[in-house]
Amino acid sequence: MSLETWWPRLQQDSRDWLIAHNGEALSQHVVQDIERVGGPVPTEAWWLGEVGPDGLRLSDAAVDWIEEAANGEVPEPARGTS
Known part of the structure; x- marks a missing residue:
């Protein structure tokens, strides 16, 4: 499933975490x-x-996409990807 599809379905606290920690390794809560x-x-x-240690x-x-979403922009969907 593509980021554009799962992003609006995430819990608000997960979206908030992704915006605040954009570019960092994902927390276990966000991955779940x-x-x-x-x-x-x-x-x-x-x-x-x-995927590292x-x-x-x-x-x-994806980091750029989230930054655009956080800035109230409508990010372009990725073409031909999942």
Whole structure:
């Protein structure tokens, strides 16, 4: 499921956390909320960045998308991706 689809379905506290901590490794609560609304995190998703010792990170494109959403802009959907 694409970020554009799961974003509005997240709990407000998860969206607030993603905005406040944009670019950081995701908290376990946020990962669980994404999985709650979108199913298991697909490894090929455009919005998925690196998975490292500190956890899952979003891609640069996803960080930009969230920043646009946080600024009240309407981010462009990613084309041909999930």
